[in-house]
Amino acid sequence: MTDVLRRGRASLAFGFFAQGVAFALLVTRIPAIQDRYGVSDALLPVFLAAVPVLAGVGSVVSERLVRRVRPSRLLRWSQPVVLLALLGVGAGDRVAVLAVALAVFGLSVGALDASMNMLGVSLQRAYGRSIMLGFHATYSLGGILGASLAWAGAHWDLALWVSYLPVVVVLLPAALVGSRWYVDGDRGGAAEGAGKDAGGPGAGVGFKVLLPLCLVMTFAYIGDSTVSNWSAKYLQDVLGSSEQLATVPYNVYMVTTLVGRALGDFGVRRFGAVAVVRGGAVVAAGGFAVVASAPGAWVGMLGFTLLGLGLCVLVPQTFAAAGRLAAERDGRPGASDAAVARLNVFNYVGFLIGSPLVGALGDAWSYRGAMLVPMVLVLVTVVYARSFGDRPDRYGGGHERPRTADVGRGSNGL
Numbered sequence: 031m032t033d034v035l036r037r038g039r040a041s042l043a044f045g046f047f048a049q050g051v052a053f054a055l056l057v058t059r060i061p062a063i064q065d066r067y068g069v070s071d072a073l074l075p076v077f078l079a080a081v082p083v084l085a086g087v088g089s090v091v092s093e094r095l096v097r098r099v100r101p102s103r104l105l106r107w108s109q110p111v112v113l114l115a116l117l118g119v120g121a122g123d124r125v126a127v128l129a130v131a132l133a134v135f136g137l138s139v140g141a142l143d144a145s146m147n148m149l150g151v152s153l154q155r156a157y158g159r160s161i162m163l164g165f166h167a168t169y170s171l172g173g174i175l176g177a178s179l180a181w182a183g184a185h186w187d188l189a190l191w192v193s194y195l196p197v198v199v200v201l202l203p204a205a206l207v208g209s210r211w212y213v214d215g216d217r218g219g220a221a222e223g224a225g226k227d228a229g230g231p232g233a234g235v236g237f238k239v240l241l242p243l244c245l246v247m248t249f250a251y252i253g254d255s256t257v258s259n260w261s262a263k264y265l266q267d268v269l270g271s272s273e274q275l276a277t278v279p280y281n282v283y284m285v286t287t288l289v290g291r292a293l294g295d296f297g298v299r300r301f302g303a304v305a306v307v308r309g310g311a312v313v314a315a316g317g318f319a320v321v322a323s324a325p326g327a328w329v330g331m332l333g334f335t336l337l338g339l340g341l342c343v344l345v346p347q348t349f350a351a352a353g354r355l356a357a358e359r360d361g362r363p364g365a366s367d368a369a370v371a372r373l374n375v376f377n378y379v380g381f382l383i384g385s386p387l388v389g390a391l392g393d394a395w396s397y398r399g400a401m402l403v404p405m406v407l408v409l410v411t412v413v414y415a416r417s418f419g420d421r422p423d424r425y426g427g428g429h430e431r432p433r434t435a436d437v438g439r440g441s442n443g444l
Contacts, residue, residue: 040211046172050169050173053176055180056116063190092144102213111134112135118131144370148370151354152214160350162346163291240352247348254341256385256388257337258280261283262276270326270327290342294343298347306347307347311411313336313339317337318408321333321337354419356370388403
């Protein structure tokens with residue numbers, strides 16, 4: 031069983047990595063996509079907003095699907111669809127093709143994000159120690175690679191399909207092969223029809239119970255989208271940096287996110303999830319305060335560095351806490367899956383709110399003042415941190431360490 035867990039962990043980490051590459055390749059080439067299809071500035075926000083909205087729909091649908099099929103199967107087939115939809119975005123030549131490709135991308139990304147985190151949460155419970163941040167660290171690593179490949183494509187003026195095709199050719203078969211070793215963790219080998227009775231797994235865990243975690247997830251992504259959408263403009267327009275220097279903060283943010291997540295599991299094991307979440311929220315709020323008060327570009331970059339170190343721990347620990355809470359309230363196999371899917375919707379809610387909120391406040395008030403709003407929202411996480419459990423050497427504060435013998439079969443029947 032130890033070998034099953036190790037293979038499952040490695041294959042899932044690769045799934046997170048592949049998703050990071052694919053998503054970065056899409057969002058960092060938006061100007062090229064707009065040029066290729068002739069999408070107007072007025073229509074572009076509609077396309078951009080449609081992706082997270084449809085991803086939320088895909089996450090809701092996933093909550094229903096995992097009552098009948100294992101999350102490993104959902105992940106096995108949603109990841110190739112994401113990669114093929116990415117290639118479709120690059121290879122099309124009409125706006126209608128772009129709309130269809132982005133719709134498929136959004137729906138499948140919702141299913142992919144939900145199922146990946148379902149497996150991550152259940153594997154963490156099987157391990158009996160924090161490993162969730164490590165999965166998200168590989169996602170950050172994939173995002174850095176994807177952004178670097180996108181930069182290379184833009185630098186050499188490559189057609190979108192030329193940039194995307196080699197990535198899809200490499201990642202798609204590798205993901206399919208790796209999916210043979212996915213492990214469904216604490217579902218305990220339940221039959222695929224499990225969950226049809228009594229409302230399905232996790233049916234007893236409603237939004238009221240999950241509300242604190244949903245708010246934390248939303249606030250974390252408001253902070254993240256603020257950095258990804260406004261860091262370059264803020265550094266250049268408010269702090270007076272050069273155009274070249276303005277591209278640095280987001281790269282620094284991505285690197286510090288990777289470092290923070292790579293080390294974060296050790297912090298959870300040593301100090302407990304509550305301490306790590308509270309510390310991350312305070313550091314992130316401090317980062318926003320530094321950005322808002324920075325006298326120049328270099329101090330501003332210090333603020334964005336702190337943001338990466340602080341925000342990076344919140345989302346993985348929120349998924350872990352939701353899985354723990356659901357498992358404690360509903361002991362049936364796969365109880366945490368529905369909770370994770372519901373929580374995942376607020377990933378996209380935060381993404382949709384963050385950028386327009388900061389933009390509207392910046393235009394109506396000031397961009398320095400606008401940075402104080404996500405700062406306050408992130409600080410609210412300190413109030414809700416007790417929802418994350420508080421036990422060192424525990425996978426999010428659960429009360430009972432699961433036995434390795436209770437681990438469900440991998441998707442290849444092990």
